[in-house]
Amino acid sequence: MSNKTNDIYRAVWRWHFYAGLIAIPFLISLAVTGGLYLFKDEIDRWLYADMMRVQAQENVMVSPQVQRDAALASVDGEAFRYVPPPNAELASEVDVRRPDGTQVAVFVDPYSGEVTGDMPYRGSVMWIVRQLHSLNFFGANASMIIEIVGGWTILLVLTGLYLWWPRGRRGGVMSVRGKPGKRVFWRDLHAVTGVFVGGFILFLAITGMPWSTVWGSKVNELANGHNFGYPDGVRVNVPMSDARLAENAETAWSLEQAQLPTSADSTSPSIGLDRAVATFDDLGLAPGYAVSLPSGPDGVYTGSIYPDDLSRQRVVHLDQYSGEPLLDMRYADYGPLGRGLEWGINVHMGQQYGLANQLILALACAGIVLLCVSSGVMWWKRRPAGRLGVPPAPSDPRRLRGVLALLAIGGVIFPLVGASMIVMAMVDALVRRQGTKQALA
Incomplete structure (x- = not known):
């Protein structure tokens, strides 16, 4: 390996190490919680079977209004959402x-x-898992961390691919050498696992970005047109309220900023829940x-699926007095970006391709x-006693600047990631300066 090639390798390895320091603790948490959330319906319906599952019967169901009244007789308050049974059980x-x-x-x-x-x-277990996965338990700004981690994860995969590239080698490329007591075993296990998993990591990191605070919100505005959330040409000429769809119902990412229309005539009686549900059923x-x-x-009345x-x-808004659809929007109505x-989001959540989607992810x-565990073991076996074990800097500092x-x-595409890279570059400069002083001492 020439001096230039060796310097580039060291520069890439050094930034791969920094990316790992930042991303790996979060990657473990995201992988565990994300892996569980892939099976959210199955797990929740098993844990809460006593309240979520019923004996299927041939007789006709009681009306939605009767079900609503039964719930309000059990819990004092005001109903704001009704979910008809997804299936007979x-x-x-x-x-x-x-x-x-x-x-x-109330079930x-x-x-x-x-x-x-x-x-x-x-308040279900899987909703808690979802909050842990998104870091929402730690405040609204915690999603900024997800954006930063997502960007560093992309960097981690790309630099890892460069480090794995065979360059004429055969060992440790697609096979694992040695035994668990040897560092080469963990190095090869890490490299080979990374080859098979790297594409999935890139996909999950990129498709997770829409939920981020800075990048996600800006792309959301771009995808939905003028901050309304409705694709151009789909919005109807009806009065819009200041309320957002995401405030009233669980919604698709593309519609989080969608404004709700308003019902026109408040002098007539409301159509009621029974007629609203019947209308949604008739609309298919x-x-x-x-x-x-x-x-x-x-x-x-908003029906959303x-x-x-x-x-x-699909999302359908009904005027609560006339029962007429004010807006009926489907996936096909979204723009190409939306x-x-x-x-990407649907596949990320393990939904689009059924059980195969869940199992593969x-x-x-x-x-x-x-991958994370093997990197930790590999680092532990390599690091000098009492030191962090940052990979050696290239002999020519220009290689680091080039990388x-x-x-x-x-960093330009993901601004928060770019800001964190600047901070990391300053830290790296301090580390190299400190290393130079120790070498001269």
């Missing part, structure tokens, strides 16, 4: 806001109208849709954990 869900502001999910047997149980709204919303109830005199099959994704981003998550200039391209 599942209970309905009525979400209630108590007078003190707390929210409760009702749709055949008998009896309450089967309740729990805090969005896919099973599993949720109904957000009007939040006031100007509010609307975000199923595994993106082609059936459709592409939604596809679950294996990828297991591979990510193995950093290439990384800056990604």
